[in-house]
Amino acid sequence: MSELAGRTAVVTGAAGPMGLAAAHALAAAGCRVALVDLASERLESAASEVDNGVAFAADLTSPDSIPALVGRIESRLGIVGVLVNNAGVLSNTKSQATDESEWRRVLAINLDAAFFLARAVVPAMKRLRWGRIINTTSLAAKTGGLTAGTAYAVSKGALSALTFSLARELAADGVTVNGIAPAYVRTPMITEALTEAQRQALLAMIPVGRFCEPEEFAHVVRFLASPLAGFITGEIIDINGGLLMD
Numbered sequence: 001m002s003e004l005a006g007r008t009a010v011v012t013g014a015a016g017p018m019g020l021a022a023a024h025a026l027a028a029a030g031c032r033v034a035l036v037d038l039a040s041e042r043l044e045s046a047a048s049e050v051d052n053g054v055a056f057a058a059d060l061t062s063p064d065s066i067p068a069l070v071g072r073i074e075s076r077l078g079i080v081g082v083l084v085n086n087a088g089v090l091s092n093t094k095s096q097a098t099d100e101s102e103w104r105r106v107l108a109i110n111l112d113a114a115f116f117l118a119r120a121v122v123p124a125m126k127r128l129r130w131g132r133i134i135n136t137t138s139l140a141a142k143t144g145g146l147t148a149g150t151a152y153a154v155s156k157g158a159l160s161a162l163t164f165s166l167a168r169e170l171a172a173d174g175v176t177v178n179g180i181a182p183a184y185v186r187t188p189m190i191t192e193a194l195t196e197a198q199r200q201a202l203l204a205m206i207p208v209g210r211f212c213e214p215e216e217f218a219h220v221v222r223f224l225a226s227p228l229a230g231f232i233t234g235e236i237i238d239i240n241g242g243l244l245m246d
């Protein structure tokens with residue numbers, strides 16, 4: 001089924017496992033996909049795997065460059081109908097050890113980039129009277145961070161609030177805005193940033209008894225982007241294996 005045939009999607013953080021899985025899922029749904037990431041070498045190889053995928057290397061922490069990036073994407077692939085704000089950095093540093101540069105760095109990519117990208121793509125979505133914005137938040141937004149640090153938890157909490165705010169503002173324009181809150185997806189964030197003892201302690205707490213696969217995240221992205229999800233907006237879908245039930 002190519003339910004998104006003819007649409008253009010942008011996936012940020014697409015050189016990472018979750019972004020790449022989302023790019024594959026949206027391509028399978030019929031989208032032309034702009035893969036955006038800072039890591040240009042990994043990005044080129046990721047984009048080469050994705051049908052109709054094109055790499056756009058960019059540092060999303062520089063707001064002034066975002067309109068030009070969106071312009072380049074639109075002139076190559078057409079008006080952006082689906083934006084997946086997935087680029088992010090993990091920081092496990094708790095408050096007392098968080099200095100100003102770390103605070104600014106984490107907020108700049110995890111929160112500010114999503115805002116400036118959304119702001120750049122929304123005018124065309126409104127003209128089309130159709131759009132999907134999907135933000136990758138985190139369980140940390142609700143828990144304060146089981147293993148994640150202060151700036152990370154705050155960035156994801158604010159990204160949830162941005163999701164609600166944009167959803168309310170854009171609902172009447174045919175644009176839905178939703179979030180996905182994963183916890184412990186099997187990526188280098190988990191396999192490298194945690195100790196073996198932390199991994200085992202987490203596995204014991206996750207009722208399904210395993211970590212999430214990137215493809216399971218991507219499946220939710222595809223669902224939220226699909227035309228049949230048009231009545232869902234301002235929602236954050238938890239995918240955490242039952243770690244938090246609320």
Ligand SMILES: NC(=O)c1ccc[n+]([C@@H]2O[C@H](COP(=O)([O-])OP(=O)(O)OC[C@H]3O[C@@H](n4cnc5c(N)ncnc54)[C@H](O)[C@@H]3O)[C@@H](O)[C@H]2O)c1
Binds near residue numbers: 014039137190
């Ligand atoms: N892995 C998990 O368990 C987990 C859980 C909850 C939320 N998340 C979120 O999922 C998203 C993807 O995580 P992942 O595990 O695939 O991580 P990852 O580190 O593999 O991927 C993130 C990507 O973002 C890119 N990026 C970082 N800074 C950038 C910048 N300034 N400009 C452009 N690109 C930049 C990186 O190069 C990287 O490829 C992140 O937002 C993360 O916070 C992950």
